[in-house]
Amino acid sequence: MSAKSGKQISDWIDISVTLKEGMIAFSAEPLLQLERRRSMARGHKANNTTIHMSVHTGTHMDSPRHFIADGKTIDQMPFDITLGQARVIEISDPVSVKAEELAQHNIKRGERILLKTRNSPKFWQADAISMDYVFITREAARFLAGAGVKLVGVDALSVGSPEDPDKSEPDTHQILLGNEIWIIEGLNLTGIDPGNYNLICLPLKLKETEGSPVRAIISKL
């Protein structure tokens, strides 16, 4: 990061998915459109594109306001949440992230945790969205809140799942966001080994908005 460390281009690994028309999304979300409004191929002197998308498309962040009526919005996020050391934890459970499995990892207060599951690469290789992705159970969400982490990242488009048999309130989003744990969803952690990394994840500065698409990259510590 700093001039002293002399980091090279190859040090940064992109864990963001490409934003393109036809990409997978939840069925209720508006589809992403990249409209080349002015086009050199059509005789304009420049190319100029208009973006239409849900803020919860591809690799994106949820701020507390997504599920908490008076919660913080994405433009209020302190940079300390998404800039700094993060730990990639590999989850072996093929169904869900459970408290018992998290308990093996000695998770500490203030950590940034990225959960790698079988979703990477399976979720991202599919042509259509698969609802059978690994999600965070409510109990595991309470475990993370109890541990006092500041950030949780997952490798599917949501931390929770409509297929979770536990329908109790509050749900996974409400537990995490209600404890002011910021969330990155839609990471592609294919090829990333578990361990410690430097994380850079920056959302757009969307005023009073409950989330944002992000670019997220990591480098091995």
Add this chain to the structure above:
Amino acid sequence: MATKKWIDVTTPLVNGMVVWPNDVKVQIERRVSMDRGDMVNNSTISMGAHTGTHMDAPLHFIATGKSIDQVPFDAIIGPARVIEIKDKVSIKVEDLKPYDIKRGERILFKTRNSPASWQNQNFAQDFVFITKGAAQLLAHLKVALVGVDYLSVGSPIDPEKGMKDVHEILLGAEIWLIEGLNLTDVKPGNYNLICLPLKLMNTEGSPVRAVLQKI
């Protein structure tokens, strides 16, 4: 990395914000809203890729140029120098001469645009821009990145009619551009820069988040 404060040099994205003449307006729409009785809040955005603080990739003006999803992280992450330009009209070759700009540098120009042009609710057509001569010098020096503190490196009222040429000279030399920085709170000097665009496939630009940390 977290020891020193990060300074946000990004303009907020908000409905009604100033955009380039004839560009589309920013629309942030809360499509699903807890205020209206929905279970969650869920917003949709519609905006030009060249809105607010954004990057231009070579493809913006070069038909075969690289697109924003091809930007190397090395161009946008690392040490950067903020140079203050006192010239009230434009950034000229003479203005650059004292600074010993080197190959591969990331250069951010702070002008009277920060804050004057940003305080204008309407498009500030008389913003400080880069002249063709200065663009040629920066291309010759092979800097990696140039950042400016208003919506374009070139001006629609440049007497040399450099709007297109300045972009072509810089982008043709594969110098990546950040436009629309707000450098109001930043003093000249050396910083760590992080500027990240969205990974928009085959697109000529992207809104970005850009932050600086004093070195």
